[in-house]
Amino acid sequence: MEKIKLLLTQYQEAILYIVFGGLTMLVNIIAFWLAFQAWHMNSSVSYLFAWFWSIFFAYLTNRTWVFHSTAHDLKTVINEIFQFLVARIATAVIGFVIFYFGVNLLKQDAQIWNIIQNIFVIISNFALSKLVIFKKKA
Structure with missing residues (x-):
C-alpha cells in the first residue's frame, strides 16, 4: 500500500493531467454537440465554440488542480x-x-x-x- 501511495504522489501531476484531460475532452464533446445539434450552428463555428470552452476548462483545471x-x-x-x-x-x-x-x-x-x-x-x-x-x- 505504501508503494502505491508513493507512486501516486510521485506521478500526481501526470495522473491529474490525464483525468482532467479526459474531462476536457468531455467538455469539448458536449459543447460541440450543443452548438452543432441543439443550436444548429455550422460545424466550423461549433468546432471553434467547443475548442474555446475546452481550452478555458483545461486552463482552469490545469492552473488550479494539476500544476497548482x-x-x-x-x-x-x-x-x-x-x-x-x-x-x-x-x-x-x-x-x-x-x-x-x-x-x-x-x-x-x-x-x-x-x-x-x-x-x-x-x-x-x-x-x-x-x-x-x-x-x-x-
Whole structure:
C-alpha cells in the first residue's frame, strides 16, 4: 500500500493531467454537440465554440488542480493565460502538420495518424505546461 501511495504522489501531476484531460475532452464533446445539434450552428463555428470552452476548462483545471499555479496578480495571470493559449495553438498546428504528413503525403490511415498526432499534442502540452507555463518559481 505504501508503494502505491508513493507512486501516486510521485506521478500526481501526470495522473491529474490525464483525468482532467479526459474531462476536457468531455467538455469539448458536449459543447460541440450543443452548438452543432441543439443550436444548429455550422460545424466550423461549433468546432471553434467547443475548442474555446475546452481550452478555458483545461486552463482552469490545469492552473488550479494539476500544476497548482501561484500566479495571483493580474499581469502574471494574463501572461499565464497568453502562454497557455499560444502553447495550445502551436501544438494544434504541429499536430495538424503531423496528421497531414501521414495522411496526405504518406497516404496512410487517418485514424492511426490522428492517434499519433494526439499523442504528440498531449505529451507536448503536458511538457509545456509543466516546464514553461506553470513552472514553479525557485
